[in-house]
Amino acid sequence: MDYILRPWRSSDLDSLVKHADNYNVAKWLTNQFPHPYTYESGKGYIEMVGKDNPTKVFAIEIEGEAAGSIGIFPQTDIHEKSAEIGYWLSEKYWRNGIMSSAVKDIVKYGFDTFDIVRIYAKPFSTNSGSQKVLEKAGFSKEATLKRALFKNGEIMDEYIYVRFKE
Ligand SMILES: CC(C)(COP(=O)(O)OP(=O)(O)OC[C@H]1O[C@@H](n2cnc3c(N)ncnc32)[C@H](O)[C@@H]1OP(=O)(O)O)[C@@H](O)C(=O)NCCC(=O)NCCS
Secondary structure, eight states: OOOEEEEOOGGGHHHHHHHHOOHHHHTTSOTTSOSSOOHHHHHHHHHHHTTOSSOOEEEEEETTEEEEEEEEEEOOGGGTTEEEEEEEEOGGGTTSSHHHHHHHHHHHHHHHHSSOSEEEEOOBTTOHHHHHHHHHTTOEEEEEEEEEEEETTEEEEEEEEEEEOO
């Protein structure tokens, strides 16, 4: 299925709320991703990610709608050569290979754009879909952080997946 990665626009607000306001998406993400997902949170998000230059967060446009998001976040201080990635996709488009491809795109963009050597992601141990996406995009599992996170009333392990600059 075709998709485009491009910067978020203020006109994406309706499609953002439509696709992001879904517990099946929110339950796999940090609490920074709100549930329910309101217009107010969407507006704040689009304003916030629009400030970055170079762009760090891209809308995943499918069939003319902003139906997901993927971002790369270079770290600071002694971790400045590392960047974390994060992503979500509208449930409507799951299992079409979109995120496996979008993660490859953001890795290329990240290593081309930022002076970094390491890109990592931190899926919940229970998020086998995201782990598969990372493996398909050339990441390897580096670590298990035991009982590191608390979400949906449950303490869970967190995994770290990594890809290094060649
Ligand atoms: C995880 C997520 C990004 C996957 O996106 P996607 O575009 O459906 O992923 P892909 O279609 O590229 O799938 C890659 C592989 O994982 C498999 N997969 C996808 N979702 C899966 C799931 N829930 N359970 C098991 N396998 C899954 C696919 O079948 C595919 O395997 P295949 O190539 O052998 O068929 C999407 O489900 C999502 O946004 N989830 C909620 C938010 C989230 O988890 N974000 C990541 C936080 S770390």
